[in-house]
Amino acid sequence: MKKLLILGGGTAGTMMASKLRRALDPDQWAITVVDQDDRHVYQPGLLFIPFGIYRARDVVKPRRRFIPNGVELVLSGIDVIDPDTSSVRLSDGSRLPYDLLIVATGSRIVPAETEGLTGPGWRKNIFDFYTLEGAQQLFYALERFEQGRLVLNVAEMPIKCPVAPLEFLFLADWFFHQKGNRDRVELVYATPLDGAFTKPRASALLGGLLAEKNVLVETEFNASEIDGDGRILKSWDGREVRYDLLVSIPTNMGSEAVERSGMGDDLAFVPTERETLRSKEHKNVFVLGDATDLPSSKAGSVAHFQGDVLEKNVLRAIDGRKLCEDFDGHANCFIETGFGKAVLIDFNYDTEPLPGRFPLPGIGPLSLLGESEANHWGKMAFRSVYWNQLLAGREIPFVDSKMSLLGKWS
Template identity: 45%
Template sequence: MKRLLILGAGTGGCMIANKMRKQLPPSEWEITVIDKSRNHYYQPGLIFLPFKLYGYTDEKGNVRDTTDFIPAGVGFVEAEIQRIDHANHRVETSAGSHEYDRLVIALGCHIEPEDIPGLTDGYGKNVFYFYTYPSALDLQRAVDDFDGGRFVLDIAETPIKCPVAPIEFACLANYYFTMKGIRDRVQIAMITPMESVFTKPICSTIMGDILRERNIEVIPNFSLAEVDSDKGTISSYDGHQEHFDMLVAIPPNVGPAVLDESGLGDGNGYCVTHPKSLQATRGEDIFVLGDCTNVATSKAGSVAHFEAGIVAENLLRSIRGEPLIDGFDGHSNCFIETGFNKAHLIDFNYTQQPVPGTLPLPMVGPFSLLKETHLNHLGKLLFRWYYWNLLLHDRLSGPMELFLPTRMSTLGKDPSYLNRKAA
C-alpha cells in the first residue's frame, strides 16, 4: 500500500483530500490528513464580525468540524506537525510518525503579534486585531463602545492573507460608523507598508479612490516598527509617528515554523515552491498549496482552489513518472466589500492585471469585474454557502470547471482597458 500524506485540513488540505480520493484507488493508496485542530474556520467572515454585519455576530455558522470535509476513505489524525524529514519520507507529529510516498503541504499562515515591539501591550485596551475569530470578537465589543477619535488600521508588513481584506475592513468601518451616526466624530486612516493600497497598479488606483471618496486617509510606505499603546502612537522604521485612539493592526503574517525547521522554508515559514508546478523545490515528492507557499500571488482561498487543480494533476503525473506541467498561472479572484451593500470583484494572475468584464459567464455575469455592484455584494454573501457546500468537498470539478477554470480566462474581459488607463 502506498501512502499520500496531506499536512493541514484547512481550505487547501480539504480540497486536495477530496480530489485525490476520487483519483487514487483505495486498494493502492492510503490517504491521511493531519491537522492540529478539528475546528475549520470560515476566514472571509472575519471582515464582517467586528461590525456585526449581515448576521456575522459570533462563531455560529463560521466554524465547523474539520472531519465534515474529510471524505470517506481518508484518515484524519489530530496532531501537531513537528518535523518533516524529507530525506527519509517521514513526518514527525505530537502523535507519532507517519511515512509517505507523496506529501502535500497545506499548512496555511498565521499572525505573529509578538514580532512587533509593544503591539501586544495594549491588546484589548486600545489595540486590536481581526485576523482570528477570538480577536475579531474582542474587536466587536470595542467597536461597539467606540464613540469617536482616530481609528487606525495598520498593516505591519507584507505579505498578508487576503491582501484586499484591509480595504474591505476600512470601507466597512466607514459604513458601520455612518450607520451608527458617529462618522463625523471618527477619523479613519489606513496605514500600509506598500506604496499604495494594493499590489496591482491600476486596481490600486481605483481602490485608493474608493477609500478617498469615503474620507478614509491612506498613509503609504509606513513599515511598523513599534507600538506605544500608553501614548497611543505607532512608529515606522524611518522614524515617522502616527497617533491613534483605537489601533486595529494586521500583525506580521508568517508561515509555520516547522517548514523552516525542516529545511523547506524561506526563513519566514513559507515553503519554497516552484511557481508553476507547485512542487517544493527542496523535495521532489512534495507539492504545496495555499497560504504556506512562497509563490508571488495572493494568499486567498480562491488561489488555493486554483492551485488544487494543478497539485492534483502533478501528483498523478509524479506517481506515473511523467513530466510535471507548469500549469499554475497565479490565478486569483476576490470580491471586495465596499460597504452600503455593494462590492467590487477582481480576477487576475501573475502577469495580467484586473480589468473590467463579467464572471463567471462572459458577457452575462452575473458578477461584474472592477465595478461596484449590489450583485457582487450578494456574491460575497453567497460565498460562505458555496465554501461549506461545494468548494471544500471539491464539488466544482467536471463541467463546473468551465465557469471557474484553473487558468485565468480572458473571455468576456476588456483587454484594451489597461492601454486606455495607461494612456
C-alpha cells in the same frame, strides 16, 4: 499500500483530500490529513465578525465533517517534517511515513514580530481580525467606540488576503455611518505599500474609494514599534501615527513546523515551483495554498485554482510522468465596499485586474473592477459554495482554474 500525507486540514488540505480520494485507488493509496484541532474556520468570514454581520457559529464547523470517507484525520500538532526520510514527526513523537507529501499548513499571524504590539493595549485597544478570538473582541471594541481615531496598520507584506484591510475600512465607514457617529471617527490606513493595492489599475479604483469614504492613507509606512502607553504607531523612517483604536494585521508567517524543519524562507513559506507547485527542494513534496512562497495572493480562491493543477501533478508524479506547468497565479477576490456593494477582481501572475463581466463574458451577472450590489450578493453567497462545493473539491460552474481574458476589456 502507499501513503499520501496531507499536512493541514484547512481550505487547501481538505479540498485536496476530497479530490485525491476520488482520483486515487483506495486499495493502493491511503490518505491521511493531519491538523492540530477539529475547528475549520471559514476565514473570509472573519472580516464580518467585528461588524456583527457574522458570529462565530457562522464561520466555524468541525473539520471532520468535510474530510471525505476513506481519508484518515489525525488531530495532532506537527513537530517536524523530515523530507530526507520521507516522514513527519508528530507532537507526541510518533512518526508518519509518506510516499507523497502535500504541505498545506497555511499562514498565521505573528504579532510578536513587531515591537510593542503585544504590550500594553493588546486586545484592549489593539486588535487583530485574522483570528476568531481577535475578531470577536474587536466586535465589542467597535460597539463601544464612540469617537476618535481608528488606525488600520498592515505590519509587513505579504499578508493573507491583501484586500482584507481595504474591506475592513470600507465596512468601518459603513458601520459608523449606521451607528450615527461617522463624523466623530477618523479612519486612517497605514500601509507599507505605495498605494491602496499592489496592482496599478485596482489600486487607482480602490484608492479612489478610500478617498471618497474619507479614509486617510499613510503609504510606505513600515511599522517599527507600537507605544501602547502613548497610543502611537511608529515607522522605521521616524513617522508617528497616533491612534485611539489600532487594528493591526501583524506579520504573516508560515507554520512553525515548517520553520522547525528548515524548509521555509525568511517568513517560513516553502519555496515552491511557481507553475507546477512542487517543492523546489524535494521531489515527493508538493505545496499549496498560503504555505507557498509564490507571489500569487494568499487566498482561498488561489488554493482552489491551484488544486486543479496539483491534482493533475500528483497523478503525474505517481506515474512518473512530466509535471504540467499550468498554474498561472490566478486569483479571484470579492472586495466588500460597504453599503451592500462589492467590487470583484480577477487576475494572475501577469495580468492585472481588468474591468469586464464575470463569470459569463459579456453577461455577468458580476461586474469586474466596478462596484455593484450583485457582487455583494455573490460574496455573501460564496460561504455556502465554500462549504458545499469548494471543500468537496467540486467544480464551480463557469469558473476555470486558468484566468480567462474573455469578457474583459483593457
